[in-house]
Amino acid sequence: VQLQASGGGLVQPGGSLRLSCAASGFTLDDYGIGWFRQAPGKEREAVSCISRSDVSTYYTDSVKGRFTISRDNAKNTVYLQMNSLGPEDTAVYYCAAEGSYYYCSNNAWNKYGMDYWGKGTQVTVSI
Numbered sequence: 001v002q003l004q005a006s007g008g009g010l011v012q013p014g015g016s017l018r019l020s021c022a023a024s025g026f027t028l029d030d031y032g033i034g035w036f037r038q039a040p041g042k043e044r045e046a047v048s049c050i051s052r053s054d055v056s057t058y059y060t061d062s063v064k065g066r067f068t069i070s071r072d073n074a075k076n077t078v079y080l081q082m083n084s085l086g087p088e089d090t091a092v093y094y095c096a097a098e099g100s101y102y103y104c105s106n107n108a109w110n111k112y113g114m115d116y117w118g119k120g121t122q123v124t125v126s127i
Helices: none
Strands: 002-006 009-011 017-024 032-038 045-050 057-059 067-072 077-082 091-098 121-125
Touching: 002 091, 017 032, 017 091, 017 121, 032 067, 032 077, 045 067, 045 077, 057 067, 077 091
Parallel strands: 009 121
Antiparallel strands: 002 017, 017 077, 032 045, 032 091, 045 057, 067 077, 091 121
């Protein structure tokens, strides 16, 4: 069972990136998927989630209207499209999988410990 986040990089303020979370050894559609980030000196923050069977999605307030989470079951991959990036978005981004049926179904979506974690990908927003 493995998750791998990719797609990070250096982007100028106002730019966009699309992160990918690819799974091997299991089917992502059987899990709710969350994106998290951790900036230097700060606690890890839940950014977004997509529930099993894509019934619902949630976003932390600071990224609403700028980030979009989606899933491609054929590729066993979940994406995080990030637009209008700012320096405050600079962080290591991680994806994680949660098997609970209730994950990402209500406002407690950012309280789960998650079952599987992938290695992170660095996003740096700077001139």
